[in-house]
Amino acid sequence: MASIEQAERRAPWILLSPALTAVGLLLLVPLVFVLVYSFWLRSAVGGIDATFSFNNWAEVLGDRFYRDILLQTIKIALITTVVCALAGYPAAYFIARVKGVNRGFLLLLLMLPFWVSYIIRTMSWINILGVSGAVNSLLQAMGIVTDPIQMLYNETTVVLGLVHYLLPFMILNIYVSLDGIDTTLEDAAHSLGATRWQAFTEVTLPLSMPGLGAGALLCFVLGAGTYITPIILGGPRDAMFANLVFDAIITQLDWPLGAALSLALLVVLGTVVVVYNRFAGLGQLAKGLG
Amino acid sequence: MENAVELRDIVKRFGSFTAVHRMSLDIEQGSFLTLLGPSGCGKTTTLRMIAGLIDTTEGDISIKGKRVNNLPIHKRNLGIVFQNYALFPHKTINENVAFGLKYRGVVGEEAERRVRDALELVQLPQMGDRYPRQLSGGQQQRIALARAIVIEPDVLLLDEPLSALDANLREDMRVELKRIQDKLGITTVFVTHDQGEALAMSDKIVVMRGGKIEQVGEPQAVYDAPESEFVAEFLGSTNILGGRVSGRQGEGVTVDATPFEGVEVPADRAGQTNGATDIKLLLRAEKLLVEPGGSADGGGIAAPAVVETVDYQGQSVRYFLRVGDRRLQAINMVNGKPFAEGETVTARFDPRHCSLLPAQPGEAQA
Numbered sequence: 001m002a003s004i005e006q007a008e009r010r011a012p013w014i015l016l017s018p019a020l021t022a023v024g025l026l027l028l029v030p031l032v033f034v035l036v037y038s039f040w041l042r043s044a045v046g047g048i049d050a051t052f053s054f055n056n057w058a059e060v061l062g063d064r065f066y067r068d069i070l071l072q073t074i075k076i077a078l079i080t081t082v083v084c085a086l087a088g089y090p091a092a093y094f095i096a097r098v099k100g101v102n103r104g105f106l107l108l109l110l111m112l113p114f115w116v117s118y119i120i121r122t123m124s125w126i127n128i129l130g131v132s133g134a135v136n137s138l139l140q141a142m143g144i145v146t147d148p149i150q151m152l153y154n155e156t157t158v159v160l161g162l163v164h165y166l167l168p169f170m171i172l173n174i175y176v177s178l179d180g181i182d183t184t185l186e187d188a189a190h191s192l193g194a195t196r197w198q199a200f201t202e203v204t205l206p207l208s209m210p211g212l213g214a215g216a217l218l219c220f221v222l223g224a225g226t227y228i229t230p231i232i233l234g235g236p237r238d239a240m241f242a243n244l245v246f247d248a249i250i251t252q253l254d255w256p257l258g259a260a261l262s263l264a265l266l267v268v269l270g271t272v273v274v275v276y277n278r279f280a281g282l283g284q285l286a287k288g289l290g
Numbered sequence: 291m292e293n294a295v296e297l298r299d300i301v302k303r304f305g306s307f308t309a310v311h312r313m314s315l316d317i318e319q320g321s322f323l324t325l326l327g328p329s330g331c332g333k334t335t336t337l338r339m340i341a342g343l344i345d346t347t348e349g350d351i352s353i354k355g356k357r358v359n360n361l362p363i364h365k366r367n368l369g370i371v372f373q374n375y376a377l378f379p380h381k382t383i384n385e386n387v388a389f390g391l392k393y394r395g396v397v398g399e400e401a402e403r404r405v406r407d408a409l410e411l412v413q414l415p416q417m418g419d420r421y422p423r424q425l426s427g428g429q430q431q432r433i434a435l436a437r438a439i440v441i442e443p444d445v446l447l448l449d450e451p452l453s454a455l456d457a458n459l460r461e462d463m464r465v466e467l468k469r470i471q472d473k474l475g476i477t478t479v480f481v482t483h484d485q486g487e488a489l490a491m492s493d494k495i496v497v498m499r500g501g502k503i504e505q506v507g508e509p510q511a512v513y514d515a516p517e518s519e520f521v522a523e524f525l526g527s528t529n530i531l532g533g534r535v536s537g538r539q540g541e542g543v544t545v546d547a548t549p550f551e552g553v554e555v556p557a558d559r560a561g562q563t564n565g566a567t568d569i570k571l572l573l574r575a576e577k578l579l580v581e582p583g584g585s586a587d588g589g590g591i592a593a594p595a596v597v598e599t600v601d602y603q604g605q606s607v608r609y610f611l612r613v614g615d616r617r618l619q620a621i622n623m624v625n626g627k628p629f630a631e632g633e634t635v636t637a638r639f640d641p642r643h644c645s646l647l648p649a650q651p652g653e654a655q656a
């Protein structure tokens with residue numbers, strides 16, 4: 001008896017060990033390197049000078065420039081999340097409740113964008129909104145404007161690009177939540193005197209909160225960590241925090257500063273995840289991704 | 291008496307499929323009416339049309355004399371108990387029960403009092419602060435009932451409310467539900483595919499088949515005088531024997547139906563066969579008594595039989611008997627030891643418990 005129980009207790013760990021090994025080697029070990037780097041210095045030729053120093057951290061935490069860009073990043077990620085939630089909820093509701101249409105087909109449509117590289121999807125906006133893009137060509141052809149309008153390279157287009165990228169994640173998460181809600185609950189609320197809208201706000205909406213929360217967390221974290229969208233669709237003043245990491249490491253070859261910056265971002269986003277987990281639990285997130 | 295609900299020629303089509311065909315029905319104020327029929331016969335569809343959860347394709351529905359076809363569900367003042375209970379998982383029991391009151395403007399102390407009364411009525415007064423998941427299936431069922439009746443609905447609609455419960459609990463809830471319905475005198479439409487539930491609880495049973503009403507009547511009438519083979523077989527096990535009318539007298543009809551001869555069926559049970567000579571004799575399995583072989587004349591009709599199969603069920607036993615070249619079912623109470631397979635017995639019944647149908651439906655009317 002005891003040996004069966006022992007084997008049962010060991011089984012999950014045995015099954016998990018390949019994954020744990022991968023996470024350990026590919027995530028934790030590099031993270032330790034990054035941590036160590038952040039306390040070293042950039043050598044004159046762009047290499048690494050392995051002398052212990054708080055310089056990088058002093059710069060990251062002390063310089064207003066970094067703080068402002070962090071706030072800007074959080075702002076853009078928040079706006080993106082709100083737009084995704086507002087646009088994604090009705091879409092998810094439709095997919096979850098539609099009758100007579102192949103739901104699998106709708107979900108497939110939702111996945112379709114993932115087949116094209118995120119960078120290419122982002123660049124497609126240049127063909128749409130650029131000075132010689134579709135919208136300007138149309139406006140000029142119709143004689144509404146003579147000179148093309150500069151619509152790209154501002155905060156709005158960064159948000160647009162992020163929404164384009166992140167909306168499917170939001171929709172999927174909300175959909176999974178809504179799909180798990182028994183539709184007779186709304187019928188029951190309705191039969192007890194609530195209007196359709198009241199039944200929705202009293203029953204369906206609160207019950208779908210876990211999915212909405214998980215989708216929001218995902219959008220926020222992925223949005224706040226992106227650097228490609230601001231590079232492609234943002235102007236010079238629209239850099240986000242991950243762009244700083246990119247600049248430090250790729251442009252200035254300052255790995256130690258880049259390490260400190262990326263850890264700072266990791267701590268901020270990690271805090272958001274931990275706080276979320278405390279109040280809502282991450283289990284739902286796994287459901288939405290699966 | 292006044293009708294609480296009237297259905298007039300209601301039809302429901304899903305695409306080209308007709309789920310309910312021109313159904314008309316009057317449901318008396320305060321009565322307990324059961325829609326009984328096999329799965330897929332349109333019971334739920336009918337109930338959902340009364341509830342306003344789906345539209346009728348044709349026909350009219352009136353509640354308390356008012357046509358409600360275009361009245362949305364939340365204005366119909368109905369109490370609905372769903373098969374899966376449909377309690378709101380994020381609300382406490384108190385909040386669940388108070389839900390309908392809130393939308394009727396009943397709040398504060400009055401609401402609290404009524405919730406308390408409703409919970410007492412379903413005998414769960416202590417559960418108010420719990421969440422549905424903390425309750426057993428049977429308890430959730432009672433809460434669903436409390437939530438439906440606390441709003442004092444004009445009609446209570448129940449869709450197979452007991453089918454998710456296990457057997458013992460189901461019988462308890464059956465008694466409980468009937469007690470509450472009697473006490474409140476609330477007009478109730480109950481949907482089930484279980485003939486036992488229908489017979490035990492109903493004032494009136496509507497037997498449905500393929501979207502049509504097959505027979506309407508009080509439980510005993512439907513049971514004793516089924517108007518079709520379908521009803522006879524659906525409400526309990528029935529032996530159906532083809533036969534001929536050999537004589538008619540004032541009191542009833544005499545028929546020969548192999549292996550039995552000279553069966554005198556009373557007039558009130560031969561209703562549909564007036565004029566027909568080819569008939570079917572319906573003999574309920576419970577009314578066919580199995581006695582020791584060669585037993586003395588105990589009256590009625592008797593024939594020697596051989597026990598082929600014994601299906602022992604505790605307080606009762608189901609025998610499959612061979613009588614002549616016919617195979618008949620008998621369900622008898624067990625006192626002492628049941629008969630054994632292969633034993634020679636006497637099969638006996640009282641012809642007053644039989645009923646007749648014309649061999650071809652509709653022939654009698656022609």
Ligand SMILES: Nc1ncnc2c1ncn2[C@@H]1O[C@H](COP(=O)(O)OP(=O)(O)O)[C@@H](O)[C@H]1O
Nearest residue numbers: 304307309327328329330331332333334335336
């Ligand atoms: N929404 C629907 N769309 C298409 N067919 C349906 C729908 N609802 C019910 N039906 C069909 O109508 C028939 C009656 O269904 P229902 O009323 O649920 O039967 P019951 O409750 O008696 O088991 C069934 O054949 C069912 O498949």
Ligand SMILES: [Mg+2]
Nearest residue numbers: 330333334335
């Ligand atoms: Mg049904």
